[in-house]
Amino acid sequence: MSEVTVEEAIVADPELLSAIRRLLPQLSTSAPVPEAYDLETMISAPATSLFVARRGDGRIVGTLTLAVFRIPSGVRAWIEDVIVDDQVRGAGIGAALCHAAIERARRAGARTVDLTSNPSREAANRLYQRLGFEERATNVYRFSLEG
Numbered sequence: 001m002s003e004v005t006v007e008e009a010i011v012a013d014p015e016l017l018s019a020i021r022r023l024l025p026q027l028s029t030s031a032p033v034p035e036a037y038d039l040e041t042m043i044s045a046p047a048t049s050l051f052v053a054r055r056g057d058g059r060i061v062g063t064l065t066l067a068v069f070r071i072p073s074g075v076r077a078w079i080e081d082v083i084v085d086d087q088v089r090g091a092g093i094g095a096a097l098c099h100a101a102i103e104r105a106r107r108a109g110a111r112t113v114d115l116t117s118n119p120s121r122e123a124a125n126r127l128y129q130r131l132g133f134e135e136r137a138t139n140v141y142r143f144s145l146e147g
């Protein structure tokens with residue numbers, strides 16, 4: 001495969017929107033696909049960084065979102081929505097996206113980078129553990145505001 005580079009998206013253009021809309025269903029079939037306004041909100045939000053992995057021919061083949069925020073216990077970071085196109089998995093693109101996000105969080109002064117991953121996501125869980133993410137003994141709760 002041609003070389004892949006990872007960059008932080010700074011412009012919410014139609015190419016990025018269509019890439020997100022193409023990739024998101026590979027993570028979740030229930031998540032509503034974002035509209036142009038949603039992407040613009042994400043890109044302009046100071047706490048959110050959207051990383052994209054781009055093949056040598058320019059095609060976006062992966063995304064990752066990082067949120068960095070200040071809370072009383074320090075600056076914290078969360079990684080969400082890591083997706084690599086199923087055509088190009090297993091080539092280190094997921095790892096490259098995570099490395100870029102971790103570096104960004106480090107530069108922002110974050111103490112920790114958190115993420116969650118369903119145990120059924122075998123490739124993702126292997127990837128995160130290989131990168132040094134450690135499983136925490138904590139309960140993850142969600143209060144749904146949908147419906």
Ligand SMILES: CC(C)(COP(=O)(O)OP(=O)(O)OC[C@H]1O[C@@H](n2cnc3c(N)ncnc32)[C@H](O)[C@@H]1OP(=O)(O)O)[C@@H](O)C(=O)NCCC(=O)NCCS
Pocket residue numbers: 026027081082083084085088089090091092093094095096116117118121122123124126127130
């Ligand atoms: C998880 C994901 C982002 C990894 O992307 P990637 O570019 O393949 O990542 P990498 O190549 O850096 O590493 C992936 C690891 O999974 C392995 N892998 C790749 N495809 C796999 C597959 N189909 N089944 C099992 N393992 C697989 C790789 O060999 C590698 O493991 P290793 O380091 O032990 O060799 C990608 O599989 C994906 O988008 N999955 C669907 C969405 C998802 O689950 N996102 C994570 C949400 S928490």
